Amino acid sequence: MKQILFCLLLICYSKTIAQTLVSDKAKNNNPVFKGWYADPEGIIFDKTYWIYPTFSAPYEKQFFLDAFSSKDLTHWTKHSRILDTSAVKWAKKAIWAPSIIKHKNKYFLFFGANDIQSDNEIGGIGIAAASKPEGPYKDYLGKPLVDKFYNGAQPIDQFVFKDKDGQCYLIYGGWRHCNIGKLKADFTGFVPFEDKTVFKEITPENYVEGPFMFIRNNKYYFMWSEGGWTGPDYCVAYAIADSPMGPFKRIGKILEQDPKIATGAGHHSVIKAPDSDKYFIVYHRRPLTETDGNSRETCIEEMHFDENGFIKPVVITNEGVKPHVIK
Known part of the structure; x- marks a missing residue:
């Protein structure tokens, strides 16, 4: 009899421990996956959430990209080395800040490489393509798409934006300058604007890097990162306009x-759930225990708007977001 009671108590105790672990997991979803990852771009492909981040390491070790997929925003599958420098011969180091778009049944992954500091160096913004979101990705052009400084913008931190009419734009720039260019339909280059210029500067006040754009209620929300990426002043700010320009x-x-x-x-992206008016902001941050600038991890919070369409300040948490399966 004592043995039976002991077994019953043990079973109840085990269930309690298991429930506690599940509960703790439900309460603490940030960071969303293990490892040092930064500059995350979140997107949805075929009712699956995807995050494409930078592998956060010193530039010489930052020569590949991983991706992560999830059906519910809380359980993530890692897809290792979807792209590395062996597939992009001109890229030697510092592949980072990926931006992806599905276009004509292919997946185009835009990335920065080599962290060039002048027009005399090889590097800039490149494109890799694949038939599946998890790759493998191969160099699309055999050379950078943007390899020079225009309007003072370092060719990094690229974001591909698709407008309501189907036109795709490249929005990019470091060194406190942000450019926009109209992409050709096959992504092999740019279509000049009416005044014959290829890139137009759209830099807002305090812009530093990490541009992102989305449309809500026919308004264009333009977002970016401010401050220094290793310092306490790093943050995300935004503006609203009637045009991507x-x-x-x-x-x-x-x-x-x-x-x-x-x-x-900072350095974020935004996902809108297609089956609701829920918006999620995907970003990176540094744990309080870390002093190394590269010790960054990817997190998600829900993002809300007020009655006038302004974005409410986001509260960063350890809990993150609740599971959300796309219907």
């Missing part, structure tokens, strides 16, 4: 560090 007047910050949770919150 702007003009973009800075409204204010909506994501920044919380000294009680994490530091260096």
